[in-house]
Amino acid sequence: VSAKPRIFVTRRVPEAVTDRLQRDYDANINTDDNALTADQLVTQADGMDALIVTPPDKLGADVIERLPDSVRAIACFSVGTNHVDLEAAKKRGIAVTNTPGVLTDATAEIAMLLILGACRRAWEGQKMLRRRDWDGWKPTQLIGLELTGRRLAIFGMGRIGQATAARARAFGMEIHYHNRSRLPEEQEQGATYHETPDQLLEVADVLSLHCPATPETQGFLNAQRIEALPAPTVVINTSRGDVVDDAALIDALKRQRVAAAGLDVFAGEPNLHDGYYELENAYLLPHLGSATVETRNAMGFMCLDNLDALFTGRDAPNRVA
Ligand code: 8YV
Structure with a gap:
């Protein structure tokens, strides 16, 4: 019997992390690397002291309770x-x-x-080249939107929002933001604060979403809010x-009401809304x-630092529940 804590890891993780896992823990890694069903998750958790999980693994109350x-x-x-029911975990003392x-x-x-790719039509350019459809430079070919001088509207000015603002500023963009609370002036770095999300939308040449997924932000960018955006946006x-309300965004992209979108995340990943595949923009x-x-x-x-702390009787530095 091993004295090391037993951990189930739902996906393959980088080699250096695997090495540390195997050194310090009795680790069972799902090397198939596939998404597990709720039942599989519960079965694999049998006899484990801890789990390392990653979206889209879903740990709703139904799974946590079992x-x-x-x-x-x-x-x-x-x-x-957002893939873990924190309340349910709290109730069970996990x-x-x-x-x-x-x-x-x-x-x-x-x-x-994404900002560059969407504004400067990088995908259309790639496609044209790789299909050998490029018949030469033209003054009116694949004309995009220039970043310089455009207003970047950041919804959710946390760490990632601020880091994006810093980079966009170097591209000559003017930064606007909405956040649940206004940042201290030194952190704003000249960005303009908008008290309501709707005020922010009105100035969004480029709207970049950086909020967490919560019941309040679910479907935030809906048809009505899209209509409040300036054009082009x-x-x-x-x-x-x-x-994002996918149907509303896809419709707006089709009509060119929204000039382009750059998306790295989707509802229902990896099964994104079919409409996206057809869109050039x-x-x-x-x-x-x-x-x-x-x-x-x-x-x-960081996952291991947290588990190390918990299993040596300290509190985890990045505990959310
Ligand atoms: C991960 C993420 O790639 O940390 C997050 O919340 O969205 C990404 O860093 C994703 O969670 C899958 O592990």
């Missing part, structure tokens, strides 16, 4: 925790941790890639797909926000 008593901790390999901070820069980089999402990525060597290692180590 976890064996041995499970004392759930470490989320993510900053977002600690839940996440990975804030370490993916800020990587995600802000992807936000910039560009919509960027690196937060969670649930924040949607620049789409498969949830790459945190996908760098540095960040994925740091996320894994």
